[in-house]
Amino acid sequence: MKTLLSFVKRDLKDNFLLIAMTLTMASPLIFYQTTQVGFDSTSILGFLFFFFFTIYLSKIWNGVTGASLSREYLLSLPISRSKMFWIMWARSFVGFTPIFCVAWFSRSQIRMKFFHTIALTWRDDALFLTMLIIGSWMFMMNLATSQTTQSQMLMSRKRGKLIPVLKLFARMGFDGAMIFAWIGAFLMPVEFLLSVILASIAIVYYSLKNRIAFIQWMWGVDATLFRRR
Amino acid sequence: MIESKALLYKVNSKLILDQIDFKINSGQFIVVVGENGSGKTTLLQMLMGIIEPTSGSVTIWDHEPYRDPYKDRDTIGYISEKISPPMDWSIGDFLEFNRTFYSNYSQTLETELMKDLRLQNDWKISQLSAGQTRRIQVVGALSAQPKLLFIDEITAVLDIVGRAKFMKALEKLRRENGTTVVMATNILDDVDSYATEVILLHQGKLLKHSSKSDLIAEYSKQNLTETLAYLIEKSEGYSP
Numbered sequence: 001m002k003t004l005l006s007f008v009k010r011d012l013k014d015n016f017l018l019i020a021m022t023l024t025m026a027s028p029l030i031f032y033q034t035t036q037v038g039f040d041s042t043s044i045l046g047f048l049f050f051f052f053f054t055i056y057l058s059k060i061w062n063g064v065t066g067a068s069l070s071r072e073y074l075l076s077l078p079i080s081r082s083k084m085f086w087i088m089w090a091r092s093f094v095g096f097t098p099i100f101c102v103a104w105f106s107r108s109q110i111r112m113k114f115f116h117t118i119a120l121t122w123r124d125d126a127l128f129l130t131m132l133i134i135g136s137w138m139f140m141m142n143l144a145t146s147q148t149t150q151s152q153m154l155m156s157r158k159r160g161k162l163i164p165v166l167k168l169f170a171r172m173g174f175d176g177a178m179i180f181a182w183i184g185a186f187l188m189p190v191e192f193l194l195s196v197i198l199a200s201i202a203i204v205y206y207s208l209k210n211r212i213a214f215i216q217w218m219w220g221v222d223a224t225l226f227r228r229r
Numbered sequence: 230m231i232e233s234k235a236l237l238y239k240v241n242s243k244l245i246l247d248q249i250d251f252k253i254n255s256g257q258f259i260v261v262v263g264e265n266g267s268g269k270t271t272l273l274q275m276l277m278g279i280i281e282p283t284s285g286s287v288t289i290w291d292h293e294p295y296r297d298p299y300k301d302r303d304t305i306g307y308i309s310e311k312i313s314p315p316m317d318w319s320i321g322d323f324l325e326f327n328r329t330f331y332s333n334y335s336q337t338l339e340t341e342l343m344k345d346l347r348l349q350n351d352w353k354i355s356q357l358s359a360g361q362t363r364r365i366q367v368v369g370a371l372s373a374q375p376k377l378l379f380i381d382e383i384t385a386v387l388d389i390v391g392r393a394k395f396m397k398a399l400e401k402l403r404r405e406n407g408t409t410v411v412m413a414t415n416i417l418d419d420v421d422s423y424a425t426e427v428i429l430l431h432q433g434k435l436l437k438h439s440s441k442s443d444l445i446a447e448y449s450k451q452n453l454t455e456t457l458a459y460l461i462e463k464s465e466g467y468s469p
Contacts (some may be wrong), residue, residue, distance in 0.1 A: 006329045014317065073312040075279050077330050078302035 003079055004087055008094050015056055015095070023101070056095040230255045230377075230409060231276065235285035238271055245271045247433045248285070253411070253426070255376075258403060260420050260441075261413040262457050263430035269413035270309075272430070273379045276411070277307050289377065303332055306375035308366045308383055314354050320365050321350030324372075331373035339372035345394050359386045367395055371402055378402075380412040384419055392419050399423070417454040424453060429460060436460065 012019070074084060236249040246268045253259055261269050274280045275287055278294030289305075292298035314323040320343075328334045343350070346364040354362060363383045370378065378399075384392050400423055402408045414420060427444055429437040437444065437460060441453055450456040 003330070006326060010322075010326055014315070070311065070313050072274075072277075072279060072307070072309060073314075076277055076302065076305075076307040076312070078299050078305075079330065080299040081297045083299075 003083070004090055007087055007091055011091050011094055018056060019097070231287070231289050231411075233285070233287045236272075236275070236282050236287055237284045238268075238275065238280070239283040244433050246275075246282075249430075249435045251428060251435065251438045253409065255409050256403070256407050257425045258399075258410045258420070258423050259412065259426045259428060260417070260424040260453075261411060261428045261430065262415065262417065263436075264415075264461060266432075267430040268433045269430060270311075270381055273307075273309070273381045273411070273413055276379055277305070278302075303330075304376040306370035306373055306378040307381075308363075308370045308379070309381035310363070310383055310386070311381070312366055314362065314365055316355040318354050319350065320348055320352050320354065320357075323354065323365060324350070324369055327369045328372070333374045335372055335374055338374065339368055342368040342371055342398060345398065346391065360388055360391055363387060364391060364395075367398070371398055374402070374406050375408055376406070377409045378411070380410065380414075382413050382415065384414055384416050392416075396420070396423060417452075417457060421453045427453065427457070429457060431461060 075081075077084075079087070231251075231253040233249050233251050236246055237244070238246040249268075249272070261272065263269050271280065275282060276289065276294055278297060281295040286293060288294075289298075290301060292301055294301075318326075324339060328336070328339070346368060348361065348364055348368065352361075354365070357365075363386050366383070384395065387395060396419055399410060403410055412420065424441045426440050427437065428435065439447070445451075445453065445456050448456050448459060450459060
């Protein structure tokens with residue numbers, strides 16, 4: 001926990017401006033909920049989502065750019081590879097905090113836009129939050145699997161032939177999650193559920209198979225690690 | 230302490246390291262030398278557990294580094310040009326972050342080294358030269374008081390004063406803490422008076438592993454630089 005806090009503390013400090021900007025830009029949505037202004041500006045949330053997270057996640061994952069902690073530095077620390085793997089995911093999720101806040105406070109307005117009602121039950125809230133979390137996770141999966149070099153790396157493994165399929169589902173799931181998270185739908189499509197399951201299998205598979213490789217996969221570097229002994 | 234047996238590393242069909250065997254005892258100052266592309270960095274990455282050998286084995290304190298003996302890394306330092314502190318941090322930020330991970334970290338030593346290497350906590354890393362950035366790494370790594378230290382070609386970017394101070398600090402750590410140093414470099418003048426053993430790599434193969442004094446005596450040369458230059462040139466297939 002102490003180790004994770006060291007990372008998170010730094011991440012929040014490093015991205016303070018970005019977080020503040022996102023929240024400032026989104027704050028009118030909270031005050032103008034259920035009004036025409038808020039009603040029409042729902043799409044800002046979507047924009048903020050992409051705006052903030054692509055910058056934030058690139059900073060965390062692309063350790064080779066010099067803008068963040070380098071991969072070799074992190075791998076040389078006295079932290080186990082598996083712990084580092086979860087730390088990386090936790091750090092990524094921390095980045096979603098501001099958009100979670102914005103989305104949560106604006107949920108009635110989002111709901112009104114798509115369902116023309118603001119009556120929310122605990123069930124709606126729970127579903128909305130779940131969809132946000134899953135949507136965020138799928139978004140990260142999508143980023144991690146969308147680069148050409150990474151795809152090549154994944155496919156270069158003999159046992160990794162299943163991965164392109166998982167990747168496809170992860171991407172489809174991402175699209176599905178994005179849509180359904182925002183509108184707070186009651187029904188989840190089969191495609192989305194499948195993608196969540198398969199993407200989870202992919203994560204577990206890589207974590208167990210080669211922890212160093214998986215950490216590196218998240219950072220998108222060094223394809224040579226994916227060869228088999 | 231460190232033992233390598235038939236260590237081989239291949240990328241696709243290209244051999245990067247080929248059947249490397251050596252044994253290193255604690256407290257030594259080992260210099261790893263070889264022309265560019267001879268496998269020095271790969272060897273150090275393998276010793277740090279960052280990459281895994283294709284075949285053969287390497288052990289440090291009887292543990293294979295690529296099997297992730299993370300507790301060992303508490304006493305292993307790694308200084309490399311591939312490690313860059315985040316550009317938007319200050320020196321103080323980096324050192325504060327770094328020190329949380331090491332149980333034997335000495336802030337007194339850190340202050341001493343900062344003064345010696347003429348660095349200040351409030352300096353922004355983005356405004357530093359390459360040499361000054363390396364000095365930060367030196368402060369971070371040496372202050373953790375490692376029992377084993379891997380250094381990958383960083384002296385090339387340090388100025389004359391920086392190199393001298395770095396070597397002095399390294400020697401002090403070795404003397405007081407019994408630290409084993411494994412340093413990949415091509416600037417032999419700096420290490421000539423400190424090295425106790427030499428590992429010479431050539432095109433991924435181990436050309437020589439010997440104590441410095443034995444090596445100089447064997448080829449009747451003046452110093453380490455001359456001896457190694459002679460050895461590399463006479464090795465088969467060498468193209469300058």
